[in-house]
Structures are given as C-alpha cells and as structure tokens.
Amino acid sequence: MVYTRRSVWPLVIGIIMVAYAYLVQSGNMAGLIKFLNTGRYAGEMVTLGYAFGSVAVVVGLWQVLATPREGHGDYYLSTVAGVMFIMLVAFIVKWGLDPLMASWGHAARPTLGFDFASVLNLNYVVMGILAGIIVVNVFKVPQWAENGVRLSRLGLKTGVILLGALYSFAELAQLGKLSVLMIGVFVLGSVWLVLTIGMRRNLPNSMTGVLSSGVGVCGVSAAVAAAPVVQAKSLEIAYTIGTILLFGVLCMFLFPIVGRAFGMGYIQFGAWAGTGILNSAQVAGAALAFQPGGIETLKVAEIFNITRVLFLPIIVLWLAVWYVKREEGAEKVDLVQVIVGKFPIFVLGFILMFALSSTGIFAPAQHYQGSYFDNSEKAMTTRDKEGKPVSTLLGDKDLGALKAEADKIQRQDQKAALQRLIENKKLMSIDDDDTLRGVVNAKIMSKAANDVLTKAHRAVRHTAKKIAMFRDLIAWFFTFGLVGLGMQITMSSIKQAGGQPLVVGSIVGVIKAIGSLIVVWLLVAETI
Amino acid sequence: MAEDKFDRGSALTVFKSDRREDFMALVLSLIIALLVYLFI
Numbered sequence: 073m074v075y076t077r078r079s080v081w082p083l084v085i086g087i088i089m090v091a092y093a094y095l096v097q098s099g100n101m102a103g104l105i106k107f108l109n110t111g112r113y114a115g116e117m118v119t120l121g122y123a124f125g126s127v128a129v130v131v132g133l134w135q136v137l138a139t140p141r142e143g144h145g146d147y148y149l150s151t152v153a154g155v156m157f158i159m160l161v162a163f164i165v166k167w168g169l170d171p172l173m174a175s176w177g178h179a180a181r182p183t184l185g186f187d188f189a190s191v192l193n194l195n196y197v198v199m200g201i202l203a204g205i206i207v208v209n210v211f212k213v214p215q216w217a218e219n220g221v222r223l224s225r226l227g228l229k230t231g232v233i234l235l236g237a238l239y240s241f242a243e244l245a246q247l248g249k250l251s252v253l254m255i256g257v258f259v260l261g262s263v264w265l266v267l268t269i270g271m272r273r274n275l276p277n278s279m280t281g282v283l284s285s286g287v288g289v290c291g292v293s294a295a296v297a298a299a300p301v302v303q304a305k306s307l308e309i310a311y312t313i314g315t316i317l318l319f320g321v322l323c324m325f326l327f328p329i330v331g332r333a334f335g336m337g338y339i340q341f342g343a344w345a346g347t348g349i350l351n352s353a354q355v356a357g358a359a360l361a362f363q364p365g366g367i368e369t370l371k372v373a374e375i376f377n378i379t380r381v382l383f384l385p386i387i388v389l390w391l392a393v394w395y396v397k398r399e400e401g402a403e404k405v406d407l408v409q410v411i412v413g414k415f416p417i418f419v420l421g422f423i424l425m426f427a428l429s430s431t432g433i434f435a436p437a438q439h440y441q442g443s444y445f446d447n448s449e450k451a452m453t454t455r456d457k458e459g460k461p462v463s464t465l466l467g468d469k470d471l472g473a474l475k476a477e478a479d480k481i482q483r484q485d486q487k488a489a490l491q492r493l494i495e496n497k498k499l500m501s502i503d504d505d506d507t508l509r510g511v512v513n514a515k516i517m518s519k520a521a522n523d524v525l526t527k528a529h530r531a532v533r534h535t536a537k538k539i540a541m542f543r544d545l546i547a548w549f550f551t552f553g554l555v556g557l558g559m560q561i562t563m564s565s566i567k568q569a570g571g572q573p574l575v576v577g578s579i580v581g582v583i584k585a586i587g588s589l590i591v592v593w594l595l596v597a598e599t600i
Numbered sequence: 601m602a603e604d605k606f607d608r609g610s611a612l613t614v615f616k617s618d619r620r621e622d623f624m625a626l627v628l629s630l631i632i633a634l635l636v637y638l639f640i
Contacts, residue, residue: 151614222614229625234632296618417622421629433637541640545632560612
C-alpha cells in the first residue's frame with residue numbers, strides 16, 4: 073500500500089517555519105519576543121525554523137508534485153509530514169503558549185492569590201502532551217501525519233541513549249548506589265504485592281504475572297517481555313498496558329504538582345519519579361514537567377528508570393519459576409531466549425554512550441553534571457567585549473575580603489583550602505573547591521566573602537560545549553517524543569484499562585508512589 | 601498481497617518490532633554523537 077497521503081499541509085508547515093525563522097533573524101519579531109520574554113530561544117528559533125522548515129518544504133513539494141509508489145521510500149518518507157506536524161505543535165507550545173501562560177499566571181496572581189500557571193505546572197512539557205491529547209481526541213491526527221506520529225517513541229529512546237553522554241563515573245557511582253537500593257526494594261516489592269493480591273482475588277495466573285511485571289518494572293515493555301513467560305493472552309496484555317498508561321498519565325500530571333508542594337529538589341524528585349511512575353515515557357514527562365528549564369531532574373529520573381529496566385531479567389526469571397509452580401502443565405519456555413530477545417537494546421545504548429563519554433571524548437572524563445574542573449592559565453582567561461583577554465584570577469580586593477574573615481573558619485581542612493586559594497589567587501583542586509563550597513553553604517563568612525568564594529568556584533568550573541549541545545538536543549528529542557506520545561493517548565486506549573487488573577494495578581501503583589515518596593522525603597538528601 | 605506487504609509496524613511505531621526501533625535509536629544516537637564530536 074502507498075502510505076504517503078497527498079496533502080498541501082506539509083508544504084504549508086514548511087513555509088510557516090522558514091518564514092518565522094526569517095522574521096526572527098531579521099528582527100521583525102523583536103516586539104513579540106520581548107513581550108513573551110523568549111529572547112533566550114531566538115537562536116534555536118532561527119536554526120530549527122530553517123532546518124525543519126527546509127525539510128518540510130522539500131518533502132511537501134515532493135508530495136504535491138510526485139506520485140509516490142509503494143515501497144520503502146514511500147513508507148519512510150511518509151513519516152516526515154507527521155514529524156513536521158509534531159514539531160510545529162512543539163514550537164507553538166514552547167515559544168508561544170509556555171511564556172504566554174507564565175505571563176498570564178503572573179498577571180492573575182493579585183486577583184487569584186496564586187500563580188495558576190506555576191501551581192498547575194503549565195509549562196511547555198505538560199502543555200505539549202496536553203496539546204497532543206487534545207489533537208488526537210478532539211480533532212484527530214490528520215491522515216497525512218499519522219505515520220510520523222508513530223516515530224515519537226523513537227525520539228524518546230534516542231533521547232534516553234543520548235542522555236548517557238551527560239553522566240560521569242562519579243555521578244553514576246553516587247546515584248547508582250541509591251537507585252539500586254530504592255529500585256530493588258520497590259520493584260521487587262511491587263511485583264510481590266501484585267502477585268499476592270492477584271492470587272487472593274483469583275485473577276488468572278497469566279494476567280497476574282504480566283500485570284506484576286508491568287507495574288513493577290518499567291511499564292509497557294516489561295509487560296511485553298514477561299508475556300511469553302506467563303503465556304499471557306493479548307487481551308491480558310492490552311488490559312495491563314491500558315492500566316499502566318492510565319495510571320502513568322495521571323502520575324505524569326500529579327507528580328510535579330506534589331513535588332513542588334513538598335518543595336522537593338531535583339535529586340529528590342528525580343528519585344521519586346524514577347521509582348514511583350510506572351512507564352518510562354511518563355517518567356521523562358514528569359521529570360521535564362517538574363524542571364522544564366533544565367535536565368538535572370531528568371538525568372536523576374532516568375538513572376532510576378534504567379536501573380529499573382536492568383531488573384527485568386531478574387523479574388522474568390522470578391515470574392517463570394512462579395508461573396511453572398502455579399500452573400501444572402505449563403509450557404516450558406527458553407528463559408535465555410526470552411531475555412535476550414526482549415531486553416530493550418536502548419538501555420544498552422545508554423550504557424554505551426556513557427562509556428564513550430567516560431573516555432573523555434565529549435568533556436574531560438572527570439566532568440560532573442556536565443561541568444569540569446580546570447584551573448590552567450588558558451582555562452582561566454576569558455575575553456571581554458572588545459576581545460581582549462581577561463584573567464579570572466581573584467583580585468587584591470577579593471583576596472582582602474577573604475583574609476579579613478579567615479579567622480571565622482575553624483575546621484583545619486577548610487582553613488588549609490582557603491589558605492591555598494589566597495596564596496594562588498585560584499582554587500588548586502577539586503577537593504579544595506568542594507571543601508570551600510561547604511563553607512559557602514554553611515554561611516560561615518559574610519555574603520561578600522561568600523560571593524568571592526563563588527566567583528573562585530565559577531572561574532575553575534567550565535561546561536563543555538559538546539555537553540551543552542547534547543543537553544539541547546536531548547531536550548528537543550524528549551519534547552518531540554512527548555508531544556507525539558500525547559497524540560497516541562486516545563480515549564479508546566485508556567478504556568482498555570478496567571475491571572480487576574485496574575483495581576490491582578492501581579492499589580499497588582498508589583502504594584508504590586506513596587511509599588517511594590515517603591522514602592525519598594525522609595532519606596534522600598538533595599546533595600549526595 | 602501488496603496491501604499486507606507494506607502494512608508494517610504497529611499503532612505505536614513504524615518499525616516491525618521494538619528491537620528494530622531500539623537499533624534505529626542507537627544508530628541515530630551514534631550518528632548524532634559523531635556529528636557533535638566532529639563539529640562542536
């Protein structure tokens with residue numbers, strides 16, 4: 073069959089994107105950009121507008137003028153129109169609706185007594201997903217865009233793999249211990265709870281088994297992986313997926329609101345979302361919705377999410393033994409084949425990207441959260457507006473402020489680090505930097521002296537350009553994937569949830585969400 | 601049976617299987633990483 077649907081809309085979308093990029097570049101949109109306070113996005117408006125617009129114009133012209141014949145070319149080119157449709161929605165939401173809603177929320181504060189945009193978490197991630205849900209359920213995804221919407225999961229998986237480039241061994245070692253512990257308890261605990269409740273409620277073993285994997289591990293892919301082991305029927309898989317999707321969508325909107333109400337930090341929320349939300353895509357959605365302006369929360373949440381996926385082989389083994397014991401005459405399945413055949417390769421891709429990044433090809437290998445320590449003369453020289461080199465070493469006035477308050481410090485290691493800073497006019501090691509960050513956090517000295525310490529900290533900490541580029545790309549891959557994901561959340565897919573599986577899944581899902589919230593709140597510090 | 605031959609993927613993906621989608625995401629990521637490495 074021919075997949076390309078002849079339509080003028082891809083061409084129109086392309087022209088709109090290119091025209092918008094040109095208007096921004098030529099300064100004709102300056103008034104609107106100022107009104108919406110979106111100046112920080114001007115660069116990407118031009119780059120992405122031209123890039124996606126040009127592709128949409130070329131493919132749009134081809135669709136209008138040529139007669140597609142069935143084949144691989146037609147099949148894959150037919151996805152381009154849908155990708156452009158998603159990107160157009162994403163552009164409108166991120167560069168238009170998000171800042172507009174923030175402005176309205178701020179303006180309505182005196183009348184309502186609260187900022188509704190902030191309280192309801194109406195940022196571009198949430199609104200992007202909502203826009204997708206509205207498009208598919210109210211207007212329907214246009215036929216010419218349907219094939220491209222099915223690429224959204226590819227966008228999410230690519231985003232997860234690229235995320236591996238942002239981690240360092242130091243970060244992963246710290247978060248890894250915490251995530252293995254928390255995920256171990258909650259994954260194994262939820263699987264056990266679903267199996268127990270399912271048996272008490274006399275659910276079929278195949279239904280209980282597939283539901284336990286879906287609720288316990290990582291949602292849809294875990295349910296699919298466990299299905300052959302417990303010989304689940306397609307309707308049981310559909311029930312499980314429906315339950316996970318319904319619960320996941322609710323969590324995606326509720327978690328960020330609760331997280332803000334509790335005043336959670338990035339690590340706390342990331343740990344909670346990565347543990348408590350059932351499905352991978354919704355974990356990413358909630359993390360980005362909580363922190364739309366950065367991806368620190370997403371990084372933590374994905375570490376937890378990936379740790380959870382790594383538990384999949386253990387769960388599959390457990391379910392196989394459980395099922396064979398419960399079902400007399402159950403067909404024996406090749407466990408190794410199931411695990412090798414169903415284990416998500418994108419998780420291995422994440423680890424591969426992390427390994428590549430750890431060799432130091434994107435940033436110095438010791439980078440932490442994308443930033444690295446370098447106090448060499450070259451690294452501590454910046455350029456002023458006229459291009460003249462300027463040293464970032466501490467000046468005499470700065471050193472005077474530190475010397476005047478040096479006596480306030482009692483701890484020997486802090487005294488020694490401060491002494492080395494004063495002697496060398498710059499921080500001499502990562503350890504000294506960390507030690508003196510402790511002095512700043514403890515507010516031992518005055519604000520003026522702390523400002524000097526912060527200045528010294530910033531002078532030796534640098535963000536690698538390649539890592540910064542990865543951050544931008546990852547944010548866009550997730551935005552694309554989540555808007556597209558919204559377009560796949562149809563009422564009929566949610567209605568697949570129902571009956572006993574929904575009751576059991578919801579009970580365990582709520583226990584897991586509340587239990588992990590309590591553990592995170594009590595035991596996870598914001599800095600590890 | 602041309603209708604069936606190209607009626608591929610599922611409601612969630614254009615690829616024949618999750619495994620193929622994973623591989624495509626991996627290939628895409630490696631290409632992007634190479635471009636970032638070379639040009640940034």
